[in-house]
Amino acid sequence: MAARNKGDRFSTTTRLRLLGEQTAARVYRSQTRRQARRSRLTGRAALLVLVLCTLVVALAYPIRSYFSQATEIADQERARNEAHRRVEQLRDAKARLMDDAYVVRLSREHLHYVKPGETGFTMYDPQAPGTARRPDGNGAADRPWYSNVWDGVDRADRGEP
Numbered sequence: 745m746a747a748r749n750k751g752d753r754f755s756t757t758t759r760l761r762l763l764g765e766q767t768a769a770r771v772y773r774s775q776t777r778r779q780a781r782r783s784r785l786t787g788r789a790a791l792l793v794l795v796l797c798t799l800v801v802a803l804a805y806p807i808r809s810y811f812s813q814a815t816e817i818a819d820q821e822r823a824r825n826e827a828h829r830r831v832e833q834l835r836d837a838k839a840r841l842m843d844d845a846y847v848v849r850l851s852r853e854h855l856h857y858v859k860p861g862e863t864g865f866t867m868y869d870p871q872a873p874g875t876a877r878r879p880d881g882n883g884a885a886d887r888p889w890y891s892n893v894w895d896g897v898d899r900a901d902r903g904e905p
Contacts, residue, residue, distance in 0.1 A: 856889060 840846050851857045858864040868886070 856864055856866065
């Protein structure tokens with residue numbers, strides 16, 4: 745039997761069986777290596793995705809704050825420029841009001857002042873804007889200026905335009 749077992753060892757069936765087992769073992773080993781490599785890559789990819797997500801979450805709030813502050817700074821600079829422009833306009837108006845001739849001209853135009861010895865006239869133009877008739881039939885140009893001023897104050901108190 746020992747001889748037979750020795751002979752079996754070299755028989756075609758035994759060789760094919762051993763060859764099949766070796767091949768299966770090699771295929772199994774290569775599959776496990778490939779799976780191990782694949783699982784390592786998947787783990788690395790998962791770690792990379794986790795790191796990227798953490799960076800995005802960690803940087804989202806500071807970036808949002810940066811952009812909102814940049815917008816606010818731009819708005820404040822526009823407001824500052826507008827305030828500087830308005831200050832310059834007011835300085836120009838103040839300088840003009842220091843001129844006596846300009847003040848006299850304004851008082852003659854807006855308040856209908858006249859110099860001593862002059863005769864003042866008020867012209868009524870029904871087509872001119874601002875002289876439209878009121879609903880009660882009285883026109884603004886038909887009354888003295890101080891009545892129009894008091895009516896404007898009364899309308900402002902009532903909230904009318």
